[in-house]
Amino acid sequence: QSVMTQPPSVSGTPGQRITISCSGSHSNIEINYVYWYQHVPGTAPKLLISRNDQRPSGVPDRFSGSKSGASASLAISGLRAEDEADYYCAAWDDRLSEQVFGGGTKVTVL
């Protein structure tokens, strides 16, 4: 079981807005930055959101991140077929002195 909790799956129709939650604790999300990765199986994971809410160069503004307390969220607006992938939140955990990942959320575009 992961230190941070994500829903196993989220689905939506093209054009819809969906959100993926990531629930952690004081030792990780609350006091450290949250990162979001998009992973299409068989390819390299891609950094989608940095430092809670910053989009790296080249990431569409359809993707946005937020954090409140010990929880974080990734929103995808204007959902597209190409957004089908697994999404992971990650943060440093001060208690463990380790980087920890959420369990991952599979996004399906119906």
Added chain:
Amino acid sequence: QVQLEQSGAEMKKPGASVKVSCKASGYTFTNYDINWVRQAPGQGLEWLGWMNANSGNTGYARKFRGRVTMTRDISLMTAYLEVTSLTSEDTATYYCARSVTPALGSDFWGLGTLVIVSS
């Protein structure tokens, strides 16, 4: 452009060791850390640890301490991950990923190295 080129797939027997390489290009190797992350079949991402490419300092996830070693050859701009005492539960794709520090996100990742442990 930044690239992390990983070594090819490996098949090992239980109890053996494996050493995976990650060759960096397109940036100053010693200015960044290298993290190692794995994904077992049907499972999520799991962090194994980090190595400072300049100093060679390392930090390992508690689960892997004593069984994982991260090293580098600065002249070759290559990082290495060695995992010993392999079991079937180590069957996974192993990724190297660049970060400024292990507490900050990894902005570039390798394509992964598949390691299969089977008798």
